[in-house]
Amino acid sequence: MMNCCGLLNPEKQPVPLKSIEVQLEVKDHVATVVSTLIYENKEDKPIEAVFVFPLPGDAAVCHFSAKIGQTEIVAQVKEKQEAREEYDDALSSGQQAFLLEESEQSPDIFSLKVGSLPPGESASIRLEYVIELAVEADDGLRFCLPAVLNPRYQPQGSEGASVQVTSVPASQVPYTLSFSARVSSPRPISKVESSCSLDPLQYLNTEQTQATVKLAAGHKFDRDVELLIYYKDAHQPTAVVEAGQASAKPGTLMGDPVVMLSLYPEFPQAVMSSLASCGEFVFLLDRSGSMDCPTDNSEQQETRIGSARDTLLLLLKSLPMGCYFNIYSFGSTYKHIFPKSVEYSEKTMEEALKKVGEMTADLGGTEILQPLKHIYSQPCIPNQPRQLFVFTDGEVWNTKEITSLVKNNSAFHRCFSFGIGEGASSALINGLAKEGGGHAQFITGTERMQPKVMQSLRFALQPAVQDISVTWDLPKGVSVTVLSPPISAIFQGQRSLVYAQLTGQSSEAAEGCVTVKYNLAGHPSQNQLTFNLKPAEDTGLTVHRLGGRSLIRCLEMEEKEDGGKPDEGVKKRVVELSVQSGVSSAYTAFIAVNKDNSEPIQGPLMRRNVPTPMFYSMMQCAMPMAGPGLPGMAMACAMPGPQMRLKSCAMPSPLMLNLCSAVTTADAIMSCDMSCDEPAEFGKFLEKVEDPDLTMPKQPRRDPLLELVSLQKASGCWLLDPALAAVLGKKSKKVEKAKPSAVNQEVWATILALMWLHGFKVDAKEEWELLAMKAVSWLRAQKAPCVTECIEAGNTLLGCKVQKDALGL
Structure with missing residues (x-):
C-alpha cells in the first residue's frame, strides 16, 4: 500500500491545498473579495494541482497572482486558447505556471491550475473579485461566498465538455477556511446576520458607519457563507462617479470616468393599492x-x-x-x-x-x-x-x-x-x-x-411596467455610453443599477441628471436622480470593473450564429474589453508564468485534483428503504455523470443489491459510500436491517398555518367543519354554538379564520396576506350582517383581541 502523508483526496492522493483565507470589504452595496489560497507540495515529485470551485455568477474577477517564496507573479488576461497554450508550453519546459479560467457553460464555475510545484515548495495564490450586493425582501443586502459545489448535471448529448469536479462530503474537506469582513457605508449599519456562526459585530466608530465581523472558528464547509447587511434608510437613490485609470487612454472604458446609479423607483399609492x-x-x-x-x-x-x-x-x-x-x-x-x-x-x-x-x-x-x-x-x-x-x-x-x-x-x-x-x-x-x-x-x-x-x-x-426609458441630462461637452443592458423590469422598492461611461470634460461643480420614464397601468410616470459629476475619492476601479463586467455579460448573451458557435465579432469585442479592464470572461483566462525560475523543474508531473465540498453527505439525502430497513438510510452523492453509478461498496453483493434497489438517483449522481469491512460491524449492521421492531419515526404534525391554508376555498372563503375547528384548537360544537344567529356558516368560518391569522400568526403575515385579502374581498361581496358581532364573538371564542379595522372590514 502507498504510504501517503499530509492531506488526502478521495482517491487517497495527497491534497496540496492547505487553507483558504477570504477578506471581504463592503462599501455601501458593492463588495470586494480577496481570497488567498495556500498550496504546499509535501510529495517527492513535482505536481500540478487542479481545483474547480464556485464563485458568484455576476462577480467580476479582476486580479490573480501567485507568490512563490519572495517572488510574486501577477497574471495577465489573455484570449483563452492563447493562455492555455502558454500554460502548457511553460509546464513542458519545466517552468511554474498558473491558469485561472471561467467555465464556458456557466459563469459561476472557475478552474484553477497550479502547475509544476516542486517538492517541498509552497505557493500563495491571490484571487480578487468585485460584486454588487442583491437587495433582499427585508431590505438586507445579501452577500454569498459559495463554499459548496455540488456535481452539476449535464444532459446526455449536450455540447461542450464540462469540467470534471472532484467532490467530497462537506465533513471531509481537507483544508480550512477563514473569513472576515469590513463594512462601511454613508448610512449607519443596523446589524449583520449570517447563515453561519459569526463572532460579534465590532463597530469602528461612534456613528456606526464602519464595522468588522468574522466567521466563527470551525466552519465545516457544509454551507455557503451568507451575510445579510442592514443599513438605515437603505432605499435611497445614489450615484457614484469613479475617476478613470491615469495610465489608460481617454475615450476608452478604463480611461474615462464611470458612473454607477442605484435607483429605487417609487410607484403611486393608487396603483399599488390595486393588485x-x-x-x-x-x-x-x-x-x-x-x-x-x-x-x-x-x-x-x-x-x-x-x-x-x-x-x-x-x-x-x-x-x-x-x-x-x-x-x-x-x-x-x-x-x-x-x-x-x-x-x-x-x-x-x-x-x-x-x-x-x-x-x-x-x-x-x-x-x-x-x-x-x-x-x-x-x-x-x-x-x-x-x-x-x-x-x-x-x-x-x-x-x-x-x-x-x-x-x-x-x-x-x-x-x-x-x-x-x-x-x-x-x-x-x-x-x-x-x-x-x-x-x-x-x-x-x-x-x-x-x-x-x-x-x-x-x-x-404588480402591473407590468412598460415603455421603460432612461434619459440623461449632462453639461455641454460630456457624452454618455451606457454599459448596462436596458432596464427590462421595475418593481416597487426594488433597486435598478445602471453603469455608464462619461466622456468629455466639465467643470468640477457640474451636475448630471438621469430620468427613468415608464408607463404604469396606463399612466406615464417618472423618477429622477441628480448627481455631482466630480469623481468620488478613493474608490479604486471597482465601478469600472463592474461596468466592464456588465457590458461583457451583455455581449456574451447576444445572438449566436447557427450551429451554436459564438459570433466572432462579438467574441473579439469581449476579448478586447476583458483584456483592457482586466475582468474575466467566457473567452479569456488569467495566465501567470514564473520566468525567473532559471532551473527547469525535473521529473514527471503528478496531477492532483483538489476536492470541493459537496452538500450531499451521508445521512443527508435520505432515501426510503424497501421493507423494514434502516430509518433514514442514505447514499452519498459523489459522482458526476448522466447515469447512476455505484462506487466502492464493501458489502456482500446480495445485500448490496437489495439496498441499492431502493435508492433513487439524486440528479442521476450517486455513489454508495458505505464501508462495512469489519465482520463484527457487518453483523451488527445486518441485525439492524432485520430488526422487525425498527420502525420509521412518526411524521411531525403539519404546521397549523398550512393546515388552515389548505382548507381555504378558491373563492377565498372557509367552510365551517371539524377540520377548521381542529386548526382553531376548538371542538366543532363549541365553534358552531358561538356563531351569531343572523350569520351564515361560511361567513362565520371565514371571519374566524381571518381572526386566527391576525391573532396568532401575525409574524408570518407576509405568507398569508394575499389569501387573506382574497377572503376579505369574498366577505365584502357577501354583504354580511353583524360583522362587528362576529368579531366580538370570535375574540371570546379564540381568546384574542383582534380589531375590525385590522381585518380590513
Whole structure:
C-alpha cells in the first residue's frame, strides 16, 4: 500500500491545498473579495494541482497572482486558447505556471491550475473579485461566498465538455477556511446576520458607519457563507462617479470616468393599492433526485421538495379568481398537470393540489431546458400576462443556454426564480430573473421558502411596467455610453443599477441628471436622480470593473450564429474589453508564468485534483428503504455523470443489491459510500436491517398555518367543519354554538379564520396576506350582517383581541 502523508483526496492522493483565507470589504452595496489560497507540495515529485470551485455568477474577477517564496507573479488576461497554450508550453519546459479560467457553460464555475510545484515548495495564490450586493425582501443586502459545489448535471448529448469536479462530503474537506469582513457605508449599519456562526459585530466608530465581523472558528464547509447587511434608510437613490485609470487612454472604458446609479423607483399609492386580478401563472418545479435533500444539514430538516410542495399550496390558495395557471415538474423528463393553462376555479385548484401532494423527487436529472421550450411553445392567453415561477436547486452545466432561451422569450412573460439549498447556481437563478424581467430569491440554511416566494407573487401581481426609458441630462461637452443592458423590469422598492461611461470634460461643480420614464397601468410616470459629476475619492476601479463586467455579460448573451458557435465579432469585442479592464470572461483566462525560475523543474508531473465540498453527505439525502430497513438510510452523492453509478461498496453483493434497489438517483449522481469491512460491524449492521421492531419515526404534525391554508376555498372563503375547528384548537360544537344567529356558516368560518391569522400568526403575515385579502374581498361581496358581532364573538371564542379595522372590514 502507498504510504501517503499530509492531506488526502478521495482517491487517497495527497491534497496540496492547505487553507483558504477570504477578506471581504463592503462599501455601501458593492463588495470586494480577496481570497488567498495556500498550496504546499509535501510529495517527492513535482505536481500540478487542479481545483474547480464556485464563485458568484455576476462577480467580476479582476486580479490573480501567485507568490512563490519572495517572488510574486501577477497574471495577465489573455484570449483563452492563447493562455492555455502558454500554460502548457511553460509546464513542458519545466517552468511554474498558473491558469485561472471561467467555465464556458456557466459563469459561476472557475478552474484553477497550479502547475509544476516542486517538492517541498509552497505557493500563495491571490484571487480578487468585485460584486454588487442583491437587495433582499427585508431590505438586507445579501452577500454569498459559495463554499459548496455540488456535481452539476449535464444532459446526455449536450455540447461542450464540462469540467470534471472532484467532490467530497462537506465533513471531509481537507483544508480550512477563514473569513472576515469590513463594512462601511454613508448610512449607519443596523446589524449583520449570517447563515453561519459569526463572532460579534465590532463597530469602528461612534456613528456606526464602519464595522468588522468574522466567521466563527470551525466552519465545516457544509454551507455557503451568507451575510445579510442592514443599513438605515437603505432605499435611497445614489450615484457614484469613479475617476478613470491615469495610465489608460481617454475615450476608452478604463480611461474615462464611470458612473454607477442605484435607483429605487417609487410607484403611486393608487396603483399599488390595486393588485392585478388576472394573469397566467406557470409554476415549474424541480423534481430531480437532489430535491430530496434538506435545505440545511440540521436534524429533521424538511426536504427541498417538501418545502416546495408547501409553497405551491400557498401560491395556489393566493391566486386571484379569474386568472389562469398550470404546474410543470421536471427531472430527466418533464410533466404537466394540465395539457394547457386552465382557468382558476375550485375544481382546477383541488385537482392541482391533489397532484402536487403526490409529487416526489423521483424524476432523475435536471433537464430544465426542454420544459422551458414547451412552456414557451404554448400560445399566450389574451389579456392574461404570463408569469413564470421556477423552483430549482440549480445544479446544471448548460446555464448560458437556458438563460439565452429565457431572454429570447422575455417579451412574452416575466420570470421569477428560486434557488433552493446549498450549492444552487447563482448564475442560473440570477440569470433566469434578469433575462426574464423578474426577481431572484435564494433559500438556504433554515430559511423558510414561503415568505420569499409570496413576495415574488406580490411583484408578479404588480402591473407590468412598460415603455421603460432612461434619459440623461449632462453639461455641454460630456457624452454618455451606457454599459448596462436596458432596464427590462421595475418593481416597487426594488433597486435598478445602471453603469455608464462619461466622456468629455466639465467643470468640477457640474451636475448630471438621469430620468427613468415608464408607463404604469396606463399612466406615464417618472423618477429622477441628480448627481455631482466630480469623481468620488478613493474608490479604486471597482465601478469600472463592474461596468466592464456588465457590458461583457451583455455581449456574451447576444445572438449566436447557427450551429451554436459564438459570433466572432462579438467574441473579439469581449476579448478586447476583458483584456483592457482586466475582468474575466467566457473567452479569456488569467495566465501567470514564473520566468525567473532559471532551473527547469525535473521529473514527471503528478496531477492532483483538489476536492470541493459537496452538500450531499451521508445521512443527508435520505432515501426510503424497501421493507423494514434502516430509518433514514442514505447514499452519498459523489459522482458526476448522466447515469447512476455505484462506487466502492464493501458489502456482500446480495445485500448490496437489495439496498441499492431502493435508492433513487439524486440528479442521476450517486455513489454508495458505505464501508462495512469489519465482520463484527457487518453483523451488527445486518441485525439492524432485520430488526422487525425498527420502525420509521412518526411524521411531525403539519404546521397549523398550512393546515388552515389548505382548507381555504378558491373563492377565498372557509367552510365551517371539524377540520377548521381542529386548526382553531376548538371542538366543532363549541365553534358552531358561538356563531351569531343572523350569520351564515361560511361567513362565520371565514371571519374566524381571518381572526386566527391576525391573532396568532401575525409574524408570518407576509405568507398569508394575499389569501387573506382574497377572503376579505369574498366577505365584502357577501354583504354580511353583524360583522362587528362576529368579531366580538370570535375574540371570546379564540381568546384574542383582534380589531375590525385590522381585518380590513
